[in-house]
């Protein structure tokens with residue numbers, strides 16, 4: 318068999334298991350009401366929780382940034398790609414999340430790769446929640462540290478692993494908000510465990526930044542945490558509505574990342590126009606509390622509407638509201654059923670989630686209205 322024939326056979330097998338992933342073509346800006354493959358839909362698919370991805374003020378800031386800085390950074394940060402806008406954004410983000418310094422990366426995936434492999438290596442160990450995002454797992458593998466995963470939120474198992482792994486440096490890595498379940502990690506207790514075993518805690522706040530904590534300042538603020546053991550990471554392509562990510566922590570941490578984080582050093586800086594746009598996004602996140610209030614209102618409405626249907630909403634205090642369906646084919650069929658009615662809700666299947674827990678990942682946005690949620694509820698009830 319040629320490589321191409323082998324690949325085609327593997328793809329056909331995926332089809333059979335309902336695991337083939339396909340891309341739809343988005344023909345409008347990202348928002349609640351979108352045009353997809355030439356048709357209008359109401360979508361519950363994005364991570365644009367605050368409805369900022371096509372906010373006209375941020376679009377205007379991006380244009381202004383293009384006028385001021387051009388389109389491309391043209392070089393890595395350490396050569397000559399570190400623009401005033403990047404620098405300003407790093408300072409603004411540090412003040413916003415209440416940590417000494419931040420470092421901007423192009424994406425969350427790269428930030429995780431960069432920070433984990435800069436901090437640990439052979440002779441160290443990484444401990445990870447089983448439901449962590451793929452980028453944290455890949456980061457741990459890339460680091461070459463001993464990599465141990467513990468069952469979701471099982472702090473006793475984590476503690477046992479920490480006790481039984483004699484190494485130089487210990488790093489615990491978790492999603493602050495689990496991306497496919499929507500639940501919030503027990504960060505306070507995790508820090509206590511870390512303190513007992515001289516470990517450090519990296520929280521990935523991709524889904525908490527902008528959403529949780531006073532004015533959306535993040536999951537650590539939600540819990541009121543201050544700790545030298547905490548290393549914070551958040552992305553800017555979700556609630557912030559743009560792109561990029563950053564790591565926040567002590568001056569020594571950030572300066573070390575500048576020296577050692579390979580995904581920071583060996584890549585072209587993100588376009589400064591995006592950093593410029595993110596400054597406007599950050600102001601909106603800070604000032605427009607109604608967006609977070611709307612999200613809470615929408616989640617409540619959804620929960621009330623789906624109280625007695627065949628499928629169960631997972632317990633979640635965030636805009637990620639997964640509806641547990643079970644089988645892959647069943648989840649796909651439900652998603653297809655909704656699509657026929659003009660509603661887009663993605664079916665999430667293994668390996669993204671454990672076998673037998675395929676689900677519809679309903680994600681809410683401040684751009685949704687109560688009427689939008691009511692439409693989703695009534696369509697789901699009909700499908701049931």
Ligand SMILES: *Cc1c(COP(=O)(O)O)cnc(C)c1O
Nearest residue numbers: 424425426450452496523552554
């Ligand atoms: C989306 C996501 C990332 C990756 O961030 P990007 O900026 O999209 O690369 C990392 N961690 C978690 C938990 C995420 O949900």
